[in-house]
Amino acid sequence: MKTQQFLQSLSQQLKQWQRQYKVLFRKGKHQHKLHRNFFKNLLLYLSANSHQGKQGKRGQTQTSTTKLVRKTGGVDKVIFRWVHQKRSSIILVLAVLSLTSVVGHDLYNQPRMKVDNIAWQTFIAPYTDNIENREETEQKRKDAIDRSVPVLMIDNQINDKINDHLEEILDAGNQLRGIVGIFPFSSTSVLSIPTQRYLRNFPESEWQKLKVTLENNRKQNLKKQNSKFLLIPQNSINGKKLSNSSSVPVVSLPSYGNHSDEASFIQALSELDAYQFTALESDFSALITQIAQVRQGYNQALDKGSQLKNEQIQKIYTESVILELTDNDWLKTQAGIRKIAERILAQGISAGLPKSILNNAVSLQVELSVPMEAESLTKNIFLAVLQPNIKQDEAQTKQQDQLVANKIPSVMVQIRKGEVIVSKGEQITTGKFHILQHYRMIGRQVNWLGLTVVAMVVTGGIQVFVWLERKSHNYLRQRDRLLVLLLTLSVPGVLAISLPYTTWSAIGLLLGSFYGPTVGITVVGLLSLILPITTDTNILVLLAGAGGGMLSSYIAHRLRSREELALLGVVTALTQGGVFLLLKILTGGVFGSGWYIFQEAGLFAVSGLSWSVVALGLSPYLETLFDVITPIRLAELANPNRPLLKRLATEAPGTFQHTLLVATLAEAAAKQLGCNVELVRAGTLYHDIGKMHDPLGFIENQIGSPNKHETEIKDPWRSAELIKKHVTEGLVMAKKHSLPTAIQAFIPEHQGTMAIAYFYHQAQQIAQENPHIIVDKADFCYDGPIPQSRETGIVMLADSCEAALRSLKDATPEKALNMLNNILKAKWQDEQLIDSGLTREEMPKIAQIFVDVWQQFHHKRIAYPKAKAGNS
Numbered sequence: 026m027k028t029q030q031f032l033q034s035l036s037q038q039l040k041q042w043q044r045q046y047k048v049l050f051r052k053g054k055h056q057h058k059l060h061r062n063f064f065k066n067l068l069l070y071l072s073a074n075s076h077q078g079k080q081g082k083r084g085q086t087q088t089s090t091t092k093l094v095r096k097t098g099g100v101d102k103v104i105f106r107w108v109h110q111k112r113s114s115i116i117l118v119l120a121v122l123s124l125t126s127v128v129g130h131d132l133y134n135q136p137r138m139k140v141d142n143i144a145w146q147t148f149i150a151p152y153t154d155n156i157e158n159r160e161e162t163e164q165k166r167k168d169a170i171d172r173s174v175p176v177l178m179i180d181n182q183i184n185d186k187i188n189d190h191l192e193e194i195l196d197a198g199n200q201l202r203g204i205v206g207i208f209p210f211s212s213t214s215v216l217s218i219p220t221q222r223y224l225r226n227f228p229e230s231e232w233q234k235l236k237v238t239l240e241n242n243r244k245q246n247l248k249k250q251n252s253k254f255l256l257i258p259q260n261s262i263n264g265k266k267l268s269n270s271s272s273v274p275v276v277s278l279p280s281y282g283n284h285s286d287e288a289s290f291i292q293a294l295s296e297l298d299a300y301q302f303t304a305l306e307s308d309f310s311a312l313i314t315q316i317a318q319v320r321q322g323y324n325q326a327l328d329k330g331s332q333l334k335n336e337q338i339q340k341i342y343t344e345s346v347i348l349e350l351t352d353n354d355w356l357k358t359q360a361g362i363r364k365i366a367e368r369i370l371a372q373g374i375s376a377g378l379p380k381s382i383l384n385n386a387v388s389l390q391v392e393l394s395v396p397m398e399a400e401s402l403t404k405n406i407f408l409a410v411l412q413p414n415i416k417q418d419e420a421q422t423k424q425q426d427q428l429v430a431n432k433i434p435s436v437m438v439q440i441r442k443g444e445v446i447v448s449k450g451e452q453i454t455t456g457k458f459h460i461l462q463h464y465r466m467i468g469r470q471v472n473w474l475g476l477t478v479v480a481m482v483v484t485g486g487i488q489v490f491v492w493l494e495r496k497s498h499n500y501l502r503q504r505d506r507l508l509v510l511l512l513t514l515s516v517p518g519v520l521a522i523s524l525p526y527t528t529w530s531a532i533g534l535l536l537g538s539f540y541g542p543t544v545g546i547t548v549v550g551l552l553s554l555i556l557p558i559t560t561d562t563n564i565l566v567l568l569a570g571a572g573g574g575m576l577s578s579y580i581a582h583r584l585r586s587r588e589e590l591a592l593l594g595v596v597t598a599l600t601q602g603g604v605f606l607l608l609k610i611l612t613g614g615v616f617g618s619g620w621y622i623f624q625e626a627g628l629f630a631v632s633g634l635s636w637s638v639v640a641l642g643l644s645p646y647l648e649t650l651f652d653v654i655t656p657i658r659l660a661e662l663a664n665p666n667r668p669l670l671k672r673l674a675t676e677a678p679g680t681f682q683h684t685l686l687v688a689t690l691a692e693a694a695a696k697q698l699g700c701n702v703e704l705v706r707a708g709t710l711y712h713d714i715g716k717m718h719d720p721l722g723f724i725e726n727q728i729g730s731p732n733k734h735e736t737e738i739k740d741p742w743r744s745a746e747l748i749k750k751h752v753t754e755g756l757v758m759a760k761k762h763s764l765p766t767a768i769q770a771f772i773p774e775h776q777g778t779m780a781i782a783y784f785y786h787q788a789q790q791i792a793q794e795n796p797h798i799i800v801d802k803a804d805f806c807y808d809g810p811i812p813q814s815r816e817t818g819i820v821m822l823a824d825s826c827e828a829a830l831r832s833l834k835d836a837t838p839e840k841a842l843n844m845l846n847n848i849l850k851a852k853w854q855d856e857q858l859i860d861s862g863l864t865r866e867e868m869p870k871i872a873q874i875f876v877d878v879w880q881q882f883h884h885k886r887i888a889y890p891k892a893k894a895g896n897s
Contacts, residue, residue: 112503120510121484128517128559129479137468140458148446148466156463158436160456166430173429176421177373183414184370190410191366195359197338198347204326208351210319211312215300216293222349223289224316225323232320235294236313242298323348337409346402354396361394362403369411376413383411420621479559486551497543505540508651509548512536516552517560525566526632530597531640533574534590537581538644539653545578565608566629573601573633585656587641594637602630654767659703662768663710669762673714679725680716683827684709686882690823690830694874695816698867705816708771711764712820715755715772722747734784741784741791745805748781752807774817775824776807777857811857818861822849822871830879838876845872 126133138144202208209221216224224232301309326348333339350358368390374383387407395403440446440460447457461467494501501509512532519527529549536545553571556562577597584590606626648658661667665674674681688709695705720726721733722744734744755772785805792798812818826845833841849868852858863871 116503116506116510117487120487120506121480123510123514124483124487124517125476125480127514127521128483128555129476130517130521131559131561132472132475132479134469135472136462137470138453138458138461140453140455142453144447144449144451144453147449148461148464150440150442150444150446150460151464153440153442154463155437155439156460158438158456159459161436162433165436166433169429169433170426173425176418176425177375177415178418178421179370179373180414180416183412183416187370187410187412187414188366191362191406193335194338194341194406194410195362197333197335198342198355201326201330201342201347202352202355204329205322205348206319208348210315215312216296218351219289220293220296223293225319225348227286227290229320231290235290235297238294239297239301239313243301246302341402341405341409346399350396350399350402354398358395358399358403361391361399362406365390365394365403365407369407370414373415374411374413375415378413384408387411482555482558486555489551490547493543493547499541499543501540501544504651505653508539508647508653509536509544513548513552517556520556520560520562525563526629526636527570528636528639529570529574530577530594530601530633531636531643533577533597534581534593534637534640535644535647537578538584538590538655538657539647541582542579545581546575549574549578565605565612568608569601569605569629570633572604573597576600577637582656585660587657590641590644590657591637594634594641597637598630598632598634601633602626605629648765649763652766654704654765656703658765659707662764663703663707669714669758669764670710673717676717677713677720677723677726679728680713680720680723683725684713686831687712687820687823687827689882690827690875690878691820693878694819694823694871697870697874698815698819700815700819704767705819708768708816709820709823711755711759711768712771712775712824713751713755714758715751715753717758718750718754719747723751741787742804745781745784745788748784749807752776770813771817771820773808774810774812774814775820776809777811777821778806778809779855779857780806811859812861815862818858818863819871821857821861822852823875825852826872826875830875833879838880841879842872842876845875 205225208225209216209218211221297312300312304312330339330342333342347355365387369386384404387404391400391403391407446460446464446466447453453461458467512528512535515528515532517527533545533549536548549571553567556567557564574597577593580593580596581590584593603626606622609622609626644655645658647653648655665671670681673684688706691705691709692702694700695702716723716726721730724732727733734747738744738747752773756769759769759772780802785800785802788798788800788805792800812821825848829844829848830841833844836844846869849872853865853868
């Protein structure tokens with residue numbers, strides 16, 4: 026309990042000194058009183074009895090300060106004043122020095138001697154020791170790795186390429202067969218398959234002769250049926266005896282050089298002639314027509330095959346083997362081809378495999394899987410598409426090589442005491458450098474030239490940052506610049522401890538949510554350009570991390586809750602992992618790495634998520650420590666359940682309702698003018714908290730109670746002092762509850778230096794009656810300052826107009842607008858808005874916005890008829 030009281034008391038004392046510091050420098054008087062005694066006051070405060078109470082502590086500190094001021098010189102006054110005036114330059118120098126030291130940390134410990142340098146003296150071994158001969162050890166390990174067999178793997182990309190090519194060939198075959206039509210095209214009971222195959226492709230001239238012969242046979246058959254002489258032959262068909270003369274007549278057959286073609290012709294003629302004698306004439310004519318169509322389609326397919334764009338496929342289908350297969354055989358052939366491809370590709374084809382071995386393997390597989398008629402075609406297809414699909418598994422081979430190398434013991438050599446390692450003027454080889462390094466004789470030095478280059482690069486980056494800060498009108502306080510510097514140092518700081526997964530996502534999320542996308546993207550972008558120059562880091566990891574940091578910087582400022590920031594952390598992590606994987610694919614690093622590259626990308630994503638979680642945990646502390654306002658913090662402060670707002674609603678309900686109306690007016694104006702709406706709402710809710718020190722001293726809280734200014738005080742000077750006190754007491758309450766400085770600014774600035782007109786006028790009337798009384802207007806004016814931002818200026822105008830609007834009941838919008846324009850004009854002429862950034866042209870816009878909001882709150886309602894009492 027004592028510890029808690031002590032810390033609370035210390036915090037209050039530090040805040041008091043900070044306020045004194047600001048007041049002294051603002052007024053420019055007696056700065057030395059604080060500077061010369063600050064540390065001594067701190068020592069007195071930390072004494073044994075300093076935590077006993079607020080009043081005792083304050084009195085003791087003030088007494089000791091008065092005594093010590095007389096005994097202290099003025100040197101520290103000059104130093105503190107110079108530090109205060111040059112604080113921007115000091116932070117700039119601090120940024121350059123700190124960034125240079127962290128980014129160029131490797132330059133502080135570089136060896137004085139390097140390989141191939143000339144020794145400036147003779148180096149002798151100080152003691153006997155066994156030292157590893159790294160060159161010989163590495164050579165033995167390299168030889169062992171060269172002798173090891175690499176680990177092989179199936180290249181699925183080549184397999185996919187082979188299968189795609191195979192399907193392309195089969196699709197072309199299906200297209201050619203689709204032109205011909207089904208095969209066999211007729212029933213095998215009428216025409217045998219060899220006959221149908223022959224009828225499709227034999228010469229057109231022979232086809233014409235065949236049709237003539239069939240026609241002649243038909244005519245002879247008709248003559249014999251009409252003959253008067255009926256002979257009963259020994260042979261009969263369907264119970265009718267036929268003579269030898271009824272058989273196929275002898276015709277003049279075409280002269281074939283090949284007996285097989287002649288036999289095919291006779292066989293086709295015989296089968297067609299037999300069908301002609303037994304079938305109806307219409308059926309026979311339909312068959313002849315079908316044969317003609319099939320022959321036409323067959324010739325078209327041959328032409329199509331010779332015109333294929335793919336020369337390799339055209340070469341395969343130059344022969345008409347694919348057209349000679351029946352539909353059933355073709356289906357079996359396709360299924361067999363796919364099974365053969367699956368087996369051969371699964372077994373793998375090594376590069377450099379003799380062609381004869383591949384031919385034999387294909388022939389063996391083909392004989393077992395496809396019909397005999399399709400064997401030659403299938404073999405040609407496979408020889409056209411197959412290629413080596415076995416490659417070296419880089420990751421597994423690397424692991425195997427590492428295991429092999431680890432099994433090779435280190436080659437040790439003994440260096441005796443007094444032995445010359447390297448003589449003066451001799452060139453330092455790699456082996457001798459390692460020996461010198463073992464005995465720590467190489468020396469270390471600072472690379473001042475490299476550090477100078479790094480400092481110049483860092484200075485250029487800082488200049489770019491400052492230029493963009495001014496260009497975007499995003500002016501930062503010195504404490505903000507210090508926070509940006511600390512977050513920036515975290516990136517090279519983590520890299521300095523050899524951890525590649527640095528804080529990109531964290532600084533992007535924090536800088537984006539604290540200061541907007543411009544600051545965050547600028548810092549991340551400049552770091553991504555500077556780090557490759559000075560740091561030995563993986564460029565892919567750098568780009569992926571910077572991409573995630575820029576994304577979080579761009580989005581973070583738009584989010585309004587911690588949950589949304591947490592979700593942004595997940596998105597950032599996935600972005601970092603995805604960008605890393607994409608860059609690996611584009612650079613070819615993913616091939617041969619298998620799943621290891623996905624594991625690396627996943628680890629990178631997990632690191633991004635981890636740093637985002639760290640950033641979310643640090644965010645509230647950094648906001649409080651560096652007095653940073655964010656949309657999320659403003660939303661939390663605007664929660665009506667905050668203790669200070671709950672007190673305001675309970676102890677000063679009229680003031681609370683006034684605050685809500687002012688907030689509504691100010692929010693609408695801020696939104697239209699492009700100001701910080703969240704800041705306006707939060708600041709307005711706290712701008713009148715000081716009225717809780719005496720709620721009945723303000724008219725809005727005197728509901729049903731007499732006005733204490735008329736019944737109790739009866740003194741305009743005391744009344745004005747009471748009214749003015751709500752500003753000073755409000756600041757005390759705000760500091761006690763640790764409200765941000767930006768919120769505290771609304772308390773004095775919403776009143777500016779305006780006069781409390783009612784009591785000032787009352788005092789003037791008293792002075793007219795009593796000439797001895799002199800009225801000083803300063804006694805009736807607020808202490809200020811006047812509004813220093815557009816947001817506080819808008820709240821001043823809304824606070825002044827709210828009471829006037831509330832007094833209007835049946836006024837028209839034109840009358841209300843005219844009244845508000847007069848109020849705003851008076852504020853402008855009183856020079857209350859000269860430092861706010863608001864322009865005179867914006868005054869009529871603000872007045873119109875206030876009137877629009879007023880109309881929404883005071884819209885007309887339906888007049889309901891009064892209920893009449895009924896007789897029951």
